[in-house]
Every structure is written in structure tokens, then in C-alpha cells.
Amino acid sequence: MMKAARFHEYGGADVIRVEPVPVPEPGAGEVLVRIAATSFNPSDTALRAGRLREVLPLSLPYIPGWDVAGTVVTGAGRWKAGDRVMGRSDAGGAAAEFAAVPATVLVEATGFPDLATAAAVPVAGLTAWQAVIEHGKVTAGQRVLINGAGGGVGGFAVQLAKLAGATVIATASPRSAATVADLGADEVVDYTRSTLPAGMDAVINLAPIGPEEAAVLATLVRPGGTGVSVAAPVQGFFSFSARNDPGQVAELDALAAKGELRVDVTETVPLDGLADLHRRSEAGLTRGKVLIAV
Numbered sequence: 001m002m003k004a005a006r007f008h009e010y011g012g013a014d015v016i017r018v019e020p021v022p023v024p025e026p027g028a029g030e031v032l033v034r035i036a037a038t039s040f041n042p043s044d045t046a047l048r049a050g051r052l053r054e055v056l057p058l059s060l061p062y063i064p065g066w067d068v069a070g071t072v073v074t075g076a077g078r079w080k081a082g083d084r085v086m087g088r089s090d091a092g093g094a095a096a097e098f099a100a101v102p103a104t105v106l107v108e109a110t111g112f113p114d115l116a117t118a119a120a121v122p123v124a125g126l127t128a129w130q131a132v133i134e135h136g137k138v139t140a141g142q143r144v145l146i147n148g149a150g151g152g153v154g155g156f157a158v159q160l161a162k163l164a165g166a167t168v169i170a171t172a173s174p175r176s177a178a179t180v181a182d183l184g185a186d187e188v189v190d191y192t193r194s195t196l197p198a199g200m201d202a203v204i205n206l207a208p209i210g211p212e213e214a215a216v217l218a219t220l221v222r223p224g225g226t227g228v229s230v231a232a233p234v235q236g237f238f239s240f241s242a243r244n245d246p247g248q249v250a251e252l253d254a255l256a257a258k259g260e261l262r263v264d265v266t267e268t269v270p271l272d273g274l275a276d277l278h279r280r281s282e283a284g285l286t287r288g289k290v291l292i293a294v
């Protein structure tokens with residue numbers, strides 16, 4: 001048996017329980033991973049509340065945790081026992097001591113001396129990569145506005161846009177401003193007080209904004225520029241759900257290994273703290289990446 005956080009029904013944060021469950025039996029092509037950590041993503045609360053059940057129905061009881069960082073116990077494919085791995089498990093399951101994960105979604109975790117930190121990367125890093133590089137097509141010399149830079153995706157987006165050679169204007173409230181500047185933003189604008197700059201080559205929206213803020217963002221892109229939103233519809237912007245791409249996870253890990261990508265880990269909570277973490281996220285009280293150490 002192992003310890004896992006799971007819920008048996010959709011509902012509020014109270015449905016999350018930490019309980020003994022059988023260690024999963026890896027199926028064909030699956031690796032059994034001893035989890036070092038997973039990380040929290042806001043979609044975890046939507047999954048738990050059942051708000052995504054039309055598009056992503058869960059098999060209940062459900063163990064959350066899409067972000068995987070850990071050590072292989074039973075190998076499959078290219079993996080053998082003892083390998084340090086990271087990746088996105090689209091079936092969840094990483095908020096537990098062990099998870100069975102398809103061998104093909106894992107990559108070697110080399111960039112983080114503390115393996116738990118690698119759990120911050122897959123979901124948020126893939127989203128940032130696809131928003132900034134693939135769909136935003138951010139290139140050297142551009143002026144790019146990153147809205148919602150204080151969040152888990154935002155920390156990666158700021159760094160990736162800087163690595164692409166752009167001038168980055170990032171929005172952050174006072175609680176996140178210093179960190180966002182430290183991650184490389186050239187200018188930080190307080191979205192709670194200031195007018196956002198217009199004439200941007202690209203605007204990347206990572207914040208769950210309402211229609212009024214969305215209408216403002218839509219005016220900030222220069223004619224012929226690019227708008228991308230991962231969190232709310234914005235007129236004229238490209239919206240998408242980040243796909244699982246192990247090659248991109250490996251590229252993010254390689255950047256970390258070279259010291260070119262850092263992770264904004266704001267706190268690490270135990271499995272027993274997961275329900276409280278969901279409550280705090282839903283109250284807007286979390287920022288950056290929160291690890292759930294197992």
C-alpha cells in the first residue's frame with residue numbers, strides 16, 4: 001500500500017483525502033515511478049470541482065498530480081530502476097508515493113539537483129513554451145507584454161521570452177513584482193494600478209481575466225502583431241490547451257541544466273496540505289509554483 005491524496009467525488013476542497021491505496025501496477029509500456037514531488041496547477045481545482053468533466057471526465061476515485069518528478073522503480077521502454085525522470089502524466093496520479101506513467105512521456109531529469117524542483121516544470125513550462133515560442137512566435141528585438149507574469153506559467157514565460165531576445169514588459173501585483181524583475185523582465189507594470197502599454201509586437205495573456213480586462217488587452221497588440229491567451233478568451237488572440245510534448249520538457253530541463261532557466265518555487269507543502277492549498281489557490285492566495293513533496 002502507499003499514501004495518496006485522492007477524491008471519490010467532485011466537489012469542494014474537502015473532498016480531497018489522504019488515504020492508503022494500493023501501489024499501482026504498471027501496465028504495458030508503463031514505468032513505476034517513486035514520486036519525489038508533483039506540483040500544483042490551477043486546473044487541479046477545476047478538475048476536482050468537476051468543471052472540466054465534459055472535456056476531461058475523471059475516473060473516480062482520482063489521484064491528482066499531472067507533474068511528475070521521481071525515480072524509476074520498475075522500468076519499461078528506455079527506463080531502468082534508479083533513473084531520475086520528469087514529465088507530464090495526463091492521467092494524473094502523482095500526488096502519491098508511486099505512480100504508473102507511460103514510458104514515452106518521461107524524460108531524464110538532469111537540470112535540478114533537487115529532483116523535487118523538476119516537478120514545477122512540465123505543465124507550466126510546456127504552457128509557457130507553447131504560448132511564447134510556438135504560438136506567440138516571439139523573436140529577438142520584439143517588445144512583448146506578458147500578462148500574469150507572477151504565476152507559475154508566467155515565471156517560465158518571462159524567461160523564455162528573454163532567452164528569445166525580446167524586451168519583456170511583464171504585469172505583476174506588488175507581491176510578485178520583485179520576483180518577476182529578478183527572472184529577467186525589463187519592465188514590471190502593476191496591473192492593479194497602472195495602464196498597460198500599447199503597440200506590442202506580442203501580448204501573451206496568462207491571467208484568468210474578465211471581459212473588461214480582455215477588451216483592453218486586445219487593443220495593446222500593434223497591427224500585424226500576435227496575441228495568445230491560455231486563460232481567458234481575448235478577441236483576436238489565439239487560445240489553446242497545451243499539449244504534452246516530452247521533447248519540449250527535455251529542452252526546458254536542458255536550459256535548467258545550463259543555468260539558463262530557474263523555477264520560481266514559492267512553497268513546498270506535504271500531501272496532507274493539498275486540500276488547504278486548493279482552498280488558498282481558489283482564494284487567489286498562491287503565486288509562482290507550489291510543490292507538493294511526497
Ligand SMILES: NC(=O)c1ccc[n+]([C@@H]2O[C@H](COP(=O)([O-])OP(=O)(O)OC[C@H]3O[C@@H](n4cnc5c(N)ncnc54)[C@H](OP(=O)(O)O)[C@@H]3O)[C@@H](O)[C@H]2O)c1
Pocket residue numbers: 041042043123124127147148149150151152153154171172173174175176177191206207208209213230231240241242243286287288289
Ligand atoms: N490553456 C492551457 O493549456 C493552460 C495550461 C496551464 C495553465 N492555464 C491557465 O493559465 C492561468 C495561469 O496559470 P498559472 O499556473 O500561472 O496560475 P497561477 O500560478 O495561479 O498564477 C496566476 C497569476 O496571475 C496573476 N493575475 C491574477 N489576476 C490578474 C490580472 N487581473 N491581471 C494580471 N495578472 C493577474 C497573479 O499575479 P500576481 O501574483 O502578480 O498578482 C497570479 O500570480 C490559469 O488560469 C490556468 O488555469 C492554461
